[in-house]
Amino acid sequence: GDSVTQMEGPVTLSEEAFLTINCTYTATGYPSLFWYVQYPGEGLQLLLKATKADDKGSNKGFEATYRKETTSFHLEKGSVQVSDSAVYFCALSVPGGGYQKVTFGTGTKLQVIP
Amino acid sequence: NAGVTQTPKFRVLKTGQSMTLLCAQDMNHEYMYWYRQDPGMGLRLIHYSVGEGTTAKGEVPDGYNVSRLKKQNFLLGLESAAPSQTSVYFCASSRGLTTASNQPQHFGDGTRLSIL
Numbered sequence: 247g248d249s250v251t252q253m254e255g256p257v258t259l260s261e262e263a264f265l266t267i268n269c270t271y272t273a274t275g276y277p278s279l280f281w282y283v284q285y286p287g288e289g290l291q292l293l294l295k296a297t298k299a300d301d302k303g304s305n306k307g308f309e310a311t312y313r314k315e316t317t318s319f320h321l322e323k324g325s326v327q328v329s330d331s332a333v334y335f336c337a338l339s340v341p342g343g344g345y346q347k348v349t350f351g352t353g354t355k356l357q358v359i360p
Numbered sequence: 361n362a363g364v365t366q367t368p369k370f371r372v373l374k375t376g377q378s379m380t381l382l383c384a385q386d387m388n389h390e391y392m393y394w395y396r397q398d399p400g401m402g403l404r405l406i407h408y409s410v411g412e413g414t415t416a417k418g419e420v421p422d423g424y425n426v427s428r429l430k431k432q433n434f435l436l437g438l439e440s441a442a443p444s445q446t447s448v449y450f451c452a453s454s455r456g457l458t459t460a461s462n463q464p465q466h467f468g469d470g471t472r473l474s475i476l
Contacts, residue, residue: 288469289364289450295462295464350402352402
């Protein structure tokens with residue numbers, strides 16, 4: 247079946263450090279890939295997405311590239327801020343089945359310290 | 361913009377009690393979902409709906425029932441609560457298009473439910 251594997255956290259970085267959160271996936275067909283962010287006490291919010299191979303999603307300084315050859319969708323940011331502290335979820339969605347079936351990773355908690 | 365609204369935000373129940381979680385969306389989305397979030401397990405789909413009057417089972421449906429009598433509302437019921445149902449519950453919605461797989465889901469802020 248479909249699955250998403252992302253690096254375990256928590257990840258602790260100093261402000262302005264470079265961030266990478268690894269995400270790899272297994273899927274039948276051609277999935278769309280997403281990164282969601284969850285701030286404390288809130289629901290998940292879409293951060294970025296990519297719908298086909300070699301697409302790059304970007305938002306708020308975060309980027310991720312859909313790599314079909316390595317089945318990966320790693321999240322990166324060049325300079326993190328304290329306000330980026332949150333839990334990040336990688337997810338995939340595969341067409342078909344009559345509804346939008348989304349498979350989520352287990353989440354990676356990021357803590358940015360001043 | 362309210363988006364997806366869940367009520368209540370917190371609730372404590374005793375084993376065997378029943379309750380209904382409410383979800384309302386104002387984006388005219390066709391698809392709605394109920395997930396539970398548990399530590400180390402990501403989000404797991406409980407039930408979903410692809411339109412008014414329709415519901416279907418997700419990954420972990422046992423012990424839950426749902427109804428979607430109006431397009432904007434999706435209710436999750438626990439008939440006889442058990443401690444294993446202690447969790448954070450999220451409702452989500454998305455557009456129901458032929459390219460639905462590339463549409464993002466929009467989430468509410470969750471209901472934190474404890475069952476003693």
